[in-house]
Amino acid sequence: MNLSLEQLKALLAAAETGSFSAAARRLGKAQSVVSSAIANLEIDLGVELFDRRGRYPVLTAAGERLLVEARAVLASSEQLQAVAHELHGGVEARLTLAIDDDSQLPWVAEVLDRFAQTFPAIELELLFPMLEDLTHLLREGRAQLGISYERLQASRDLEFHALGRLRLPIVVAPAHPLARLARVGLADLKGERQLMVTGQRGGGERERFRFAPSVWWVEGDWGVLELIKRGLGWGSVPEYLLQGPLARGEVVVLPVDFLEQQWSMGLELLWRRDQPLGQAGRWLREALVTHARQVFRG
Template sequence: MNPSLEQLKILLAAAETGSFSAAARKIGKAQSVVSTAIANLEIDLALTLFDRSSRYPQLTQAGSRMVKEAEILLAQSERLQAVAGELAAGIESRLTLAIDDDSHLPWLGAVLEQFANRYPMVELELLFPLMEDVTELLVTGRAQLGICYQREHPQREIVTYSLTEVAMPLVVSPSHPLARKPLLREVDLQGSRQLMVTGRREGSERQRFRLSAQVWWVEGDLGVLELVKRGLGWAAIPAFLIHQPLARNEVVKLKSDFISGQALTLELQWHRARPLGLAGCWLKAALQAL
């Protein structure tokens, strides 16, 4: 008997969550359904996929290999469905683009102008969630396309396309004590207030670039920049935002002996299994070309 796509999805959920009960919650099914599906899959494949001798099931060596194969098969299946959906779709009436911070709007403006001329009847919605919230909107179907910085732990359902590298220099105001140090050590940054962008979730992404023991959390790069200019702390800020503040001597770049060339990858994202209409496909292609 050939394993079904549903069985493979349950296998991945169990592998990702680490337990059958957590997998059941993730996919919205009873735990007994998950346990039975895994057991039947093991029978169909003539393999033991999980070691059940401890409190939580552990993938066997064969199970780990099957997980990798299942990921490939499911990705191909989802791509087939998405391509078929896009071929069948006409011009959608509404399209939502989720962008990590509204500070990206200036460089997106030209593409949005082209979109307006090409699809004047499509209702475009621009949302500005931060960090993990962009991916969450894509997973739930609330948004069709997303632009955000590369995540530390990407999700399998989301396809990513690298748009560019964004330099993230460390800056402070000219009056800040750190501005008078010719070369910063790690301990200098650890002992001074750090200003950091945050979404509305507690998670690893929020703490990813934290160095200081004291942090002020700000919802957006423009807000961080304003507080930096007022001398309230140091921060890593996208280079495209600080050209004018640097020219006006509102901020200065810091030099460090342990951080050099810090940059983040900016990505275009979409859900692997959700088809885009004609307008969405055009916008995706235009952003990739940009």
């Protein structure tokens, strides 16, 4: 038996895309190369991986089982390569950190202060993409680290570390009709305009907490908060942005009765599994994790 990683990559791509031609496009190879790789893999393993009788190939029971093993082998291979590159590499000249919304910068700034002292010669780039925009930057290698709200689905190509949870109260301006209600139900929220964050790519992530049919989409929590203060709708805003507006009477927290506890979302630190971090990237990753334990321990 003489298996290769290329054969396993062809199997994975074909299974995930649903056809050999789509797998070839993903891998940047000719369809004949992918078909031959899978055929040779079937010969080496002695089992049929795909049922080819229909228009599109369908994994057999044996194929489904071996796909699990193939994913594990490829993940181990990527980890091996990443570790080897990290051991070989030194301090990188440039590092990009993508953060889902610039409103999170205050808690990150303390780590960046220490980063500047530890790596004064490194060119650091901070980007503030929203939702799917952030994971896209990581996947294309445009950013090395990302701080994101928890995603609907984990991605095989991205590693993550949970940083903590943020409370996101639902708030309105004091003069808003919802502010006059003693208890606010789902039907009440559906009857008023909702203000929500969005990325430039759109996507399913932005729809996950949509309750109202009428929505204004805003690129950033600061923007959502400003429109809320003007009475243009209701929205959910990170608690750390509300201390001043609440004290000044610019917004009020709604008593929402269909949420059993205060609404919260997790934060994640993301990086690509197959893209090794240099010395500075590893330092920043560990420093963010350590600092987040202190910030979000409550």
